Amino acid sequence: MKQFHSKSLEKATVSRRSLLSVGGMGMLGMNVPDLLRADELASARPKVMARAKSVIFLFQWGGPSQIDILDMKPDSPKEYRSPHAQIRTTCSDIEICEHLPRMAKHMDKCTVVRTLHHKMKNHNSAGYYALTGHAPPSDDQRLRDLPDLYPAYGSVVSKFAANAGNGMPTFVSYPHVIADGSRTPGQHASFLGKKYDPLFIPRDPNKDDFKLPELSLPQGLSLDRMQSRRGLQTIIDKQSRMLEFSERARGLDDYYKNAFGMLNSTRVRNAFDISKEPRWLREKYGRSTYGQGCLLARRLAEAGVKFTTCYFSNIIGGRSKTNGGWDTHGFDNTRMYPIVEAYHLPITDQTLPTLIEDLDQRGMLDETLVVWMGEFGRTPKINKNASRDHWPQCYSVLLAGGGVKKGFVYGKSDKHASEPEEDAVTPEDLTATIYYLLGIDPRLHIFDTQDRPLMISSGEPVMDLIA
């Protein structure tokens, strides 16, 4: 079988791009005059230079509390103050929650932004804002995932700074589709087109049989047999001559080449094969879906994936000590503090410092930007359930590596961590900063479903964050 395929098949000879297309009137998306091309608007800022090769975006769905974790106010009145104490860290300017003792040892490598703020109080609208850096059209608990909403960060990165040549996808996300009643917008390429969608892995990296569905063939189908099939396909393609005269046919065949290249590449397979990691390191990240997700993110960054989004949970949660996100209202007679003490804080203290340390030890931290953030923070005042509700007006984000300052606090909140007092940061500015660090000009344009030119970010990079 194998012999047959390798001997009798020649690749169709393709005179690549020999047929330059004439015409092009009304080529899709070309009708609107691109009057606003960003490159004509060379900026007064320093030229954009990539500081980060990759971004690991750890999305804390549900909304972690600022006042209990990274922006504690021990001197505020009891109804505001966290029941947790704060502890000193390796950065003299930063004190954090006592339930994050390991994290405290690595704060000298991190930047904390304490003044991120916006106005969206519902998870889906705020989540979309945090995942795209663009304000949603309305504050809607079940914001619909419309094709005219903005693409995920990783999709923009795929469009403007796609991986070339290393065989790895540019944008990978896993292990959940996040939702709050309905699917949260901002997780895919939207109007940019399917080409820029993430390679999404709906599987649990903590499971022993974790594999990339795309790289795992159905049972009973060997790689050899797949190769034979590809050989048979090539015979027919040769007969129809389509590869010779159609650019579109060649484009499709290129995807087959890529797909078979990935199937055959041990390097690509290895990148997704988390079982190659030593046991002790897997234990160190913690044998949880999220813990192994953080480890996989490091592995992918190492292999050249530019943007990895790892979602903390699929649901907003907040009522369980074993799963779900950070949405700790104290509903249904649950209470926030016992839950975060038992679940969210320990898992954070196991994963985040481990990832930062691991990247640092491999010499990757300087070129890998880690972003730890949720869609909003929580009410500074403790509610009647001894818990906290939604609070987008002021919350904290942790950044590490990828060209941001080390051991640095940006922005100051007021006495209850309820409003920014100095250096307020919008999601737009944070987005512009991320693109800037990746070497992507935040003023580049993309075209929406109506062919209107839109900027990838309407914010300004926060230059003070950059080392």
Place this chain on the structure above:
Amino acid sequence: MAVISKSGCNAGACHGNQNGKGEFKLSLWGEDPSHDYEKILSSDKRVNLKDPKSSKILLKPTLQSKHEGEKRFDMDSDEYRILLEWISSGARTDIETKPKLESIQISPPVAIISAPEQRIDIKVKARFSDGKQIDVTRWALYESSNLMAEVNDVGNIEFKQPGETTVFVRYLNGRASMRAAMIKAQGSYEWNGPDPRNRVDEHVFSKLKLFRQNPAKISDDLTFLRRVSLDITGSLPEPETAKSFLIDERQDKRSRLVEKLLKSKEYANYWALKWADLLRVEEKTLDPKGVKKTFTWLSKMIQQGKPLDQFAREILCAMGSTYENPPANFYRALRSPVDRAEAVSQVFIGTRINCAKCHNHPFENVRQEDYYRFAAIFDAIDYEIIENKKKDGYDKHRFVGEQIVKLVPIKDMDQKKVLKDPRTKERPVPGFLDSDPIQSFDHRLDELASWITSHSRFAKVQANRIWFNLIGQPLIAPVDDVRETNPASNPQLIDFLANELINNGFDQRELIRLIANSATYQLSSDPEGVLDVGTEQNFARAKVMRYPAEVVIDAAHQSMSVKAEFSDTSKSNKAISMPGVESVHLSNKPHHEDRFLKVFGKPARLTNSDSERSNETTLAQVFELTAGETINGIIEEEGNRIGQLIEQDKDDLEIIDELYWAVLTRPPSAAEWSMMLSYVSLAENRRSAMEDVSWGLLNPKEFLLRK
């Protein structure tokens, strides 16, 4: 103002941004001169009447002081001189006194040159209300739609290689466009195409002749059969149909085939699918019952041959129960006046007015005021919600249960919900986009239907859409963006088709017949190496493109003789007749076939645009075909075509032959035959070898792409 626009100061990325830049905001592209005059004069530093040269509007753009937008003009430029003179003479406004710009004209309106000539110079004239005409070539802004032709800021178009472009020109609030083309060097050229079979061919061929190009040959019978079956019915021909078509010796067998296809129920379903995409037929808002009723209604309308103008009228005027009167679901899906206004203008007259929600439309004469006046027609359409059995109380988009769509008097409405123009905070006077008021508010939807269906763009966008659905490439792109500043690639052809549609009483079948029987439609996609065969864009050969998601998955099932059962509420067995999108887009755990449809671009039906459906090809699609469960499941199914043929004791030769006919609508070539045969005979397991052959047949370009 022209100086400021020409220098790009009021662009969207600069001071024209909705938040301005550096605390200085101008209206986008100078649409509001009074506002801009006020802003420019609001600071005596920006315009310093005492010391004109130290005005910021002169210092910054010349970089005498720091400017984030960098240098815009030099100190010895006309721009600088004009602004300086203006400030020196008191910076007075002439908005009230100056004659208004009436229009701009480009000369020449069309220009064709042939290589080695590369340059076309255009002139722009502005006509003012006092009758004066002024050459404004130096002050207009230019943009070319095609990157192979560049246009500089004084209107010189420079072609880098032969091709066509549209040059778009803007001066103050005037917009115009012209078409320019460069054709290959004059040499020996001889028309080598078929005789025109109808007027479609005359228009297509005359453009090809102008460009000194030839069409490809007429495609062979089997290629035509496969193409026309998939284009008209979204379904593959069965092997027996193909074989008998091939041996049919009647002269008119192709047009007979077109007739047969137009009568099939697949035709009605497939074109209902296209309309369902445009009308937001999706379960979250309409619920599964409403979706099914609407799809069935659409299919029935198409089957009956309901004239497109009456079809539009039934939708636009539909009131009552969304279960009893399915077209009423149009207004159920669109729950606000502005959404309805945008959808109606885009779907029915190809006019995208969304821009005018926030600022005057940059390329159309739709002002913000017109937008809100048009939207006001759709105000006071309300719902009597008979029941809503949705489980999620927070989801205001989901409705499960019957609703009655009805007109209510404005005075009975919650006054907070009455549509207001955000600038005036007043209720707009309802009117059409061309500013004509409505006659009677009570009968406004009837008036609307008449206005829409008699609008010159109505026939044009419908004709463009039918052409696009058959040929794969619209005459005006995007399909639903019909405006004077977006000319058709073949204006005579789109005008002809639109007129045909009007003259035949808006009969869709008649227009399909006309197109499918043209030589143009039947051309091969293969230029066979002949150098002067023109492009797909000029319809000199058939467009190669990926078939829609539903067509691909149905073809895979049908060709392998596997009965599909999709996981939607209707348990559809063909994807082209799946009424909604629920299983594909709203399910948390989609079945692998639903995932297949999503990956291949089945739209979620959340916009009213032809562009929501994606026909691009992606790596994810190829993974779906190589490693996915859908295709592998079909070829491995015990009783599929392979199983049936083995059961019938067919030999390898017969099985391979039959598989070719079923999947590719053609017999294998001698070379293919011998290679496939030796593959199967060398294999240890005959059945798996046949599965491999089937995979090989389901993956080549001629299966996935239109040939």
